[in-house]
Structure formats: structure tokens, C-alpha cells
Amino acid sequence: MTRFGRSSGTTMNDVAAAAGVSQATVSLVLNGAAGTRFSEETRRRVHDAAHELGYRTNAHAKVLRDGVAGMIGFVGDFVATAPFAGKIIEGAQSRAWEAGLLLLTVNTGGDKALEAASLETMLSYKVAGVVYAAMYHRVLEVPDVLAEVPAVVLNSRDGSGRFPSIAPEEELGGYTATKRMLDAGHRRIAMINIGAVDSGLPAASGRYAGYLRALEEAGVHPEPGLHRIGDGHESGGFDNALALMSDPQPPTAIFCANDRTAWGTYQALAQLGLSIPHDVSLVGFDNQETLAPHLRPGLTTLELPFLEMGRRAIEVLLAGGERDGGNTEYFECPLVERHSVAAPLKVTSSH
Amino acid sequence: MTRFGRSSGTTMNDVAAAAGVSQATVSLVLNGAAGTRFSEETRRRVHDAAHELGYRTNAHAKVLRDGVAGMIGFVGDFVATAPFAGKIIEGAQSRAWEAGLLLLTVNTGGDKALEAASLETMLSYKVAGVVYAAMYHRVLEVPDVLAEVPAVVLNSRDGSGRFPSIAPEEELGGYTATKRMLDAGHRRIAMINIGAVDSGLPAASGRYAGYLRALEEAGVHPEPGLHRIGDGHESGGFDNALALMSDPQPPTAIFCANDRTAWGTYQALAQLGLSIPHDVSLVGFDNQETLAPHLRPGLTTLELPFLEMGRRAIEVLLAGGERDGGNTEYFECPLVERHSVAAPLKVTSSH
Numbered sequence: 001m002t003r004f005g006r007s008s009g010t011t012m013n014d015v016a017a018a019a020g021v022s023q024a025t026v027s028l029v030l031n032g033a034a035g036t037r038f039s040e041e042t043r044r045r046v047h048d049a050a051h052e053l054g055y056r057t058n059a060h061a062k063v064l065r066d067g068v069a070g071m072i073g074f075v076g077d078f079v080a081t082a083p084f085a086g087k088i089i090e091g092a093q094s095r096a097w098e099a100g101l102l103l104l105t106v107n108t109g110g111d112k113a114l115e116a117a118s119l120e121t122m123l124s125y126k127v128a129g130v131v132y133a134a135m136y137h138r139v140l141e142v143p144d145v146l147a148e149v150p151a152v153v154l155n156s157r158d159g160s161g162r163f164p165s166i167a168p169e170e171e172l173g174g175y176t177a178t179k180r181m182l183d184a185g186h187r188r189i190a191m192i193n194i195g196a197v198d199s200g201l202p203a204a205s206g207r208y209a210g211y212l213r214a215l216e217e218a219g220v221h222p223e224p225g226l227h228r229i230g231d232g233h234e235s236g237g238f239d240n241a242l243a244l245m246s247d248p249q250p251p252t253a254i255f256c257a258n259d260r261t262a263w264g265t266y267q268a269l270a271q272l273g274l275s276i277p278h279d280v281s282l283v284g285f286d287n288q289e290t291l292a293p294h295l296r297p298g299l300t301t302l303e304l305p306f307l308e309m310g311r312r313a314i315e316v317l318l319a320g321g322e323r324d325g326g327n328t329e330y331f332e333c334p335l336v337e338r339h340s341v342a343a344p345l346k347v348t349s350s351h
Numbered sequence: 352m353t354r355f356g357r358s359s360g361t362t363m364n365d366v367a368a369a370a371g372v373s374q375a376t377v378s379l380v381l382n383g384a385a386g387t388r389f390s391e392e393t394r395r396r397v398h399d400a401a402h403e404l405g406y407r408t409n410a411h412a413k414v415l416r417d418g419v420a421g422m423i424g425f426v427g428d429f430v431a432t433a434p435f436a437g438k439i440i441e442g443a444q445s446r447a448w449e450a451g452l453l454l455l456t457v458n459t460g461g462d463k464a465l466e467a468a469s470l471e472t473m474l475s476y477k478v479a480g481v482v483y484a485a486m487y488h489r490v491l492e493v494p495d496v497l498a499e500v501p502a503v504v505l506n507s508r509d510g511s512g513r514f515p516s517i518a519p520e521e522e523l524g525g526y527t528a529t530k531r532m533l534d535a536g537h538r539r540i541a542m543i544n545i546g547a548v549d550s551g552l553p554a555a556s557g558r559y560a561g562y563l564r565a566l567e568e569a570g571v572h573p574e575p576g577l578h579r580i581g582d583g584h585e586s587g588g589f590d591n592a593l594a595l596m597s598d599p600q601p602p603t604a605i606f607c608a609n610d611r612t613a614w615g616t617y618q619a620l621a622q623l624g625l626s627i628p629h630d631v632s633l634v635g636f637d638n639q640e641t642l643a644p645h646l647r648p649g650l651t652t653l654e655l656p657f658l659e660m661g662r663r664a665i666e667v668l669l670a671g672g673e674r675d676g677g678n679t680e681y682f683e684c685p686l687v688e689r690h691s692v693a694a695p696l697k698v699t700s701s702h
Contacts, residue, residue: 051462071472086437093458097465102472105456107444111402114448121422121453125476234645260641267647270621290611290641294585296618 010055018049026050030098040308047094072096072317073122074105075115076133079155085135087289088155091310092131099318101128119145129317137167137202150320154313155306157202161326164316166309170203173302173333174210174255177283180300180335181253182218185343186281189215190251192240192265194232194258207257207285226251230261237264245272245280252344253281259288262299262340277342287336298338305331361406369400377401381449391659398445423447423668424473425456426466427484430506436486438640439506442661443482450669452479470496480668488518488553501671505664506657508553512677515667517660521554524653524684525561525606528634531651531686532604533569536694537632540566541602543591543616545583545609558608558636577602581612588615596623596631603695604632610639613650613691628693638687649689656682 015030016023021042029038029046049055074092079085089105096103104127106118122130129150132142139159142151146163153165181189191211195204208227215222228244230236237256241264244251256262262284266276274280276297284292284301292299309331316329366381367374372393380389380397400406425443430436440456447454455478457469473481480501483493490510493502497514504516532540542562546555559578566573579595581587588607592615595602607613613635617627625631627648635643635652643650660682667680 054464089458090460093460097462102457102465102469105458106453107440107456109441109444111448113405114453118453238647260645263645271647294611294614296589296622 010053012055014053015046015049015055018053019045021046030055047098070101071104071122071125071127072101072314073119073127073130074103074133075118075122075130076105076107076135077110078135079105079107079133085133085155085306087306088133088310091307091312092133092154092314093310095311095314099314101314103131103314116143116145119143123148131313131317132163133313137170138200139202150317152313152316155309157328158326163326165326165328166313166316167202167328167330168304168309169330169332170206171210171213173285174207174257175214176210176333176335177207177255177285177302178211178214179218180283180341181255181281182214182220184253184281184341186251186253187218187220187344188226188249188251189220189253189255190226190228190244191255192228192230192237192244192257192261194230194236194261196229203285204257207255211255230257230264232258232260234260234264234267237261238268239264241265241268242272245269245274251280253283253341256282256284259284259286259291259299259301262301263291263295266295266299277340278345281341281344283341285333292336293338295340297340300338300340301336302333303336304333361404363406365404366397366400366406369404370396372397381406398449421452422455422473422476422478423452423665424470424478424481425454425484426469426473426481427456427458427486428461429486430456430458430484436484436506436657438657439484439661442658442663443484443505443665444661446662446665450665452665454482454665467494467496470494474499482664482668483514484664488521489551490553501668503664503667506660508679509677514677516677516679517664517667518553518679518681519655519660520681520683521557522561522564524636525558525608526565527561527684527686528558528606528636528653529562529565530569531634531692532606532632533565533571535604535632535692537604538569538571538695539577539600539602540571540604540606541577541579541595542606543579543581543588543595543608543612545581545587545612547580554636555608558606562606581608581615583609583611585611585615585618588612589619590615592616592619593623596620596625602631604634604692607633607635610635610637610642610650610652613652614642614646617646617650628691629696632692632695634692636684643687644689646691648691651689651691652687653684654687655684 012023012026016026026046029043030050079088093103108115130146131152131154133154134140134156138156140156142158142163151163153163157165157167193204193208195201197205197208212222228240230240254265256265262282269276269280276282284299287301287303292301363374363377367377377397380394381401430439444454459466481497482503482505484505485491485507489507491507493504493509493514502514504514508516508518544555544559546552548556548559563573579591581591605616607616613633616633620627620631627633635650638652638654643652
């Protein structure tokens with residue numbers, strides 16, 4: 001007997017009707033056997049309908065019967081407390097719970113003793129696996145103790161090559177962002193980076209490499225003066241945008257390597273009396289839900305697919321953590337189109 | 352034997368020297384026996400020094416010896432995934448770890464079956480207590496099972512009056528915000544609320560009550576047309592600010608009941624060509640770290656003391672959860688002064 005109630009009377013047919021799909025689709029999606037056979041939208045619709053109707057999978061029925069759920073440990077540095085990466089937890093949490101497992105999260109704040117105690121405790125409680133996650137993409141030293149369970153490195157890469165890792169596809173994102181502005185007709189495209197290319201940040205080096213590839217593919221010679229190093233904060237965007245626009249030949253478009261940098265750029269352009277997108281076009285990176293859609297005009301940006309990456313980490317664990325391989329699975333960052341890119345104004349060259 | 356290393360050689364004297372306080376102060380602060388004898392700043396300095404020097408308290412030494420830490424459960428609706436409330440977890444986490452306890456967090460996303468399974472599992476693992484937290488301040492129905500352990504309701508109030516609760520002092524915050532603008536010389540002060548006063552949101556009703564009290568105390572008759580109902584989002588601030596400023600006698604100051612509403616108001620005023628603070632003064636609420644300091648000019652606002660509230664929740668649990676009382680402890684929201692308030696321009700009345 002458990003303290004919490006019985007399964008609801010909702011059937012798989014009810015979920016299928018509400019989601020507008022077949023019962024077979026519901027079964028495949030909810031039992032995690034669908035792979036990529038269905039679109040993300042279909043899968044989302046099925047999960048939403050199941051959630052709204054209170055439908056319980058077999059995994060949930062087992063939890064309800066046994067009273068105690070299996071656990072997956074989630075150890076993050078600042079994932080739970082940083083304002084941006086919550087969707088990683090949301091994705092991992094929802095996928096774990098679909099399998100009838102609880103996601104127990106510890107936010108270590110970078111404290112190595114706390115991290116060690118957390119892992120030790122999780123292992124002693126026989127977690128089914130551990131997600132080792134970072135707030136931003138980097139190369140991590142992963143604690144040896146993780147070799148004792150299925151483990152996966154999330155939003156970073158395991159430097160030792162022992163564990164499967166899941167990370168965003170930075171280079172392709174930088175390429176896509178830059179190509180969007182090239183396709184709109186821009187040729188003088190600046191980039192405000194979030195760190196130096198040699199700083200060890202895959203986001204800084206990867207997005208810059210993609211920027212260069214897109215320019216070169218379009219036959220545009222990259223000018224070193226148009227690549228500026230910010231710090232990933234709003235003020236880094238503000239200061240660098242002011243500097244770029246004071247150039248005798250200012251850019252007509254700017255790739256801001258994250259959304260906070262783009263926000264600072266919006267504020268600098270407003271101060272200069274320049275409009276977006278007509279005077280200057282912008283593309284950001286991250287698709288921060290609290291920022292990108294609320295800028296005026298809405299920011300065209302690349303999405304960090306945190307929800308999907310979080311879900312995928314759990315799937316890797318459920319498949320046994322692919323214990324024999326330390327390969328990295330890269331997730332494409334899709335372009336989210338809003339209103340910050342337009343064709344350039346006709347420019348009279350000053351030469 | 353445990354897998355993670357030995358205690359460092361740092362002594363309490365080292366911490367005292369680094370923090371610039373006496374050894375007795377370090378001892379009282381780190382053992383949680385200091386109460387409110389020392390300022391928050393002193394306590395912060397001691398904790399920072401201990402953290403930087405890798406100093407281990409007795410509680411940490413015990414964890415290191417035993418290998419497995421005691422646990423406190425933290426069940427939140429969206430606290431870990433919402434972009435704003437992470438400091439609640441940060442505060443609870445750091446206070447728990449000072450006592451040698453791990454904070455295990457489950458983010459339920461509002462799913463009641465997941466919540467029940469989480470609590471059941473936490474209880475079966477003999478957690479020392481449970482923090483039951485909400486993303487925003489409201490009156491909660493708390494699950495009965497929490498009566499079996501020390502429990503505390505965080506950032507909300509227990510509707511049944513059984514459990515100790517910790518919540519922000521909304522009315523005083525609204526009063527302080529409004530008084531700041533009155534003291535600067537404003538008389539025509541609008542408020543853009545984050546919901547209807549009767550919506551059941553303590554933040555909406557409380558902050559409005561404080562606004563009214565400050566006006567009445569200053570002998571200013573509150574005009575119903577100056578109180579507008581937004582939705583807590585940027586667009587609610589934008590639309591309502593445009594409407595307010597189209598009044599034949601627009602306000603000279605606006606109390607925005609949260610920072611996101613203030614952000615929308617900044618965008619509306621910019622569109623109208625009005626400057627902050629010279630044309631219109633603003634005060635926000637929340638002190639969102641990713642927003643308030645980065646607006647131009649920086650937003651004067653009230654801080655939700657999430658770090659302190661999170662720490663206090665753990666202290667209540669460590670004291671046994673005050674099992675016999677369901678009182679609510681209210682935390683004052685301090686004014687954070689930046690640059691969005693100035694004296695009003697001399698106005699020529701249109702009457």
C-alpha cells in the first residue's frame with residue numbers, strides 16, 4: 001500500500017483521442033520506443049495529453065504499486081540555480097518520470113567536496129545512473145567514481161573520453177546565424193563573441209569557426225576588426241556595439257554570440273538612434289525564453305536545445321550509458337526566426 | 352574509507368584572518384549558532400573565506416568519515432527550472448551543506464503524482480526534513496504526508512496552518528517602493544500590478560496595499576485610474592505604460608510590481624521618447640539579477656531575499672521544524688537603489 005492514490009481511469013484511447021493520433025502512436029511514444037519515428041511536435045502532443053488527462057504508464061503503475069521509485073542522480077554545477085539552464089533539468093526530469101524514475105538533483109555550486117559527497121550518497125542509494133551536467137558548454141574533468149554506474153556528461157564534453165557526452169553543435173550554429181544574414185543580402189557582418197577564441201570555451205571558438213565558414217563560403221573576406229571579444233554579458237554587447245558602429249564603415253549586421261550580448265547591442269543601437277532591423281540586423285544565440293521573445297523587435301536567434309538534450313541524457317542512461325564509448329553526441333541548434341533581420345539599406349560606399 | 356579526499360589543513364584561525372573577524376565569530380557563524388548576532392555581511396564574509404580556503408566544519412568532517420551524508424529533501428514546483436527562483440535553492444543548499452547535509456531537489460513541474468512519489472521516496476530514505484517550495488508566493492495545499500517529518504513551506508504559505516512557512520513581506524515592500532517615489536517629490540504615482548488584487552496572489556494584493564498605505568500616509572488621494580492590472584510579463588508593462596502615458600495628466604512616477612513589468616515600461620517610455628528618471632521615475636520589485644542591474648539606467652527595485660529565505664528554511668528544519676506551529680515568518684524585501692528615481696520635473700498643471 002502506498003499513501004498516494006490509485007491510477008486514474010484514463011485509457012490509452014483517451015490519450016490518443018485528445019492528441020489526435022492513433023493508440024499505437026501513444027503506446028510507442030509513452031513507452032519511449034518511438035525513437036525519432038515521430039516529430040518532436042507529435043511526441044510533445046502525446047505527452048501533453050497524457051499529462052493533462054492524468055494517464056499513467058506501466059512505469060508509473062509500478063511506482064504506485066511499490067511505493068518507492070527508482071532514482072537517477074543529476075549532479076550539476078549551477079544548473080538549478082543559474083537562470084538559463086533550467087530546461088536541461090526539465091527535459092531530464094520529464095523523461096525520467098516517463099520511465100517511472102525520480103530525478104534527484106544536487107546543485108554543487110562548483111564545490112568539489114559537496115560534489116564528491118553527493119555522488120557517494122547517490123551511489124550508496126543505488127541510483128540507476130548519474131547525469132553529470134554543466135551550466136555552460138566546456139570540457140570537464142569527470143570524477144572517477146562515475147565509472148561505477150551508467151553515467152552521461154550533459155551540456156559539456158568529458159575530457160578523458162570515458163563517458164558519453166551530449167553537447168550543442170556550436171560550429172553549425174555560428175554558420176547558420178551568419179548565413180541567415182548573408183542570405184538577407186548583408187556582406188559587412190560583424191561578430192561580438194562571448195570570449196576569446198582560445199579561451200577554451202567551445203561556444204566561443206565553435207561559433208566563431210561557423211561565422212568564418214559562412215563568410216568564406218559566400219566569398220566574403222573576414223575582416224579581423226569586425227570580430228570583437230565580449231564577455232557574454234549585456235555590457236560586453238553594449239560596449240562592443242558602440243565601438244563597431246563608430247567605425248567609418250560600420251557593419252550592417254552583427255552576429256551576437258549570445259542573447260545577452262544581443263540585448264546590450266539593442267541598448268547601444270537605441271542610444272545611437274539606430275533601428276533594428278532597418279539600420280542594423282542582428283542574430284543572437286541561446287534563445288533565452290526570458291529575453292529573446294521580449295526584445296523589441298523580437299530577436300532572431302539560435303536555440304540551445306536544452307529540453308531535448310536533457311531528455312536524451314536520460315535515454316542514454318536507460319540504455320545502460322553506452323558504457324563502452326566516450327563519444328559525444330552533438331545537438332543541432334535550430335534557428336528561431338523573429339524580427340531582427342532585414343535586407344541592408346542601400347549603402348553609398350565612402351570610398 | 353571514502354573515495355573523496357581528506358579534510359584540508361586549513362584551521363579556523365586561517366578563516367578568521369581571511370575574513371577579518373575573531374576565531375569565536377568564525378566558530379559561531381559556521382556552526383550556525385550565531386543567530387542574528389552578526390550582520391548578514393559578516394556571515395557572508397566568514398562563509399566566503401571558509402569556502403575559498405576549503406575549510407571543513409565538524410559536520411563536513413563527519414560526512415568525510417562516514418562516506419554518506421544525511422539528506423534534506425527539497426520539493427519544488429518549478430523552482431529549479433524557472434529562471435528566477437534559483438537563489439532559493441542556492442541558499443538552502445549552502446546552509447544544508449554547512450550542516451553536512453545534502454539537499455536533494457525534485458522539480459515536480461506541478462505533477463501531483465510525481466510530487467507524491469518524490470515525497471514517498473524521500474521519506475523511505477529517511478531524510479532529515481523536507482522543504483516544500485513554490486516558484487512564486489501563494490497559499491498552498493500541502494500534502495498530508497509532510498506531517499511525518501520536519502517540514503517547512505518556502506516562498507508560500509501553508510493554507511492549512513499546520514506547517515511553518517517562510518514568505519516575503521509583500522505589503523511592506525509595496526509601501527517602501529511607493530514611499531521612495533513620494534520622498535523624491537512625486538505625487539502622481541501610478542502602479543502597474545502583476546495581477547488583480549482579488550486574484551489570490553499575495554504579491555498582487557500585498558504590494559497594492561502597501562502602495563495605498565504609503566499614498567494615504569503622505570496625504571495623496573489614490574486615483575483608481577492610476578492602478579492598472581498587468582500580467583507580470585514584459586508586455587503587461589509595455590501596454591499599461593503606453594496607456595498611462597496617454598492620460599491627459601500622466602503620472603510622473605510608476606511603481607511596477609515586478610521587474611519584468613518595469614522592463615516593458617522602459618521599452619514603452621523609450622518608444623514615446625521619454626527618459627528615465629527625468630521624465631518618469633520607476634521602481635520595480637524582485638531585483639532579478641539578470642534584469643534589474645542591466646537596464647539602462649539601472650532599475651531601483653525591491654529585492655526578494657531568496658538566498659536568506661532558503662537558508663532560513665533549512666534552519667527551521669534543523670531546529671525540528673517547529674512542529675507545533677504553523678506560523679509564517681515574513682522576510683523584509685530591502686530597497687536596492689540604482690538610477691531610475693529622480694525628482695519630478697516642474698509640471699504646469701493642465702487645469
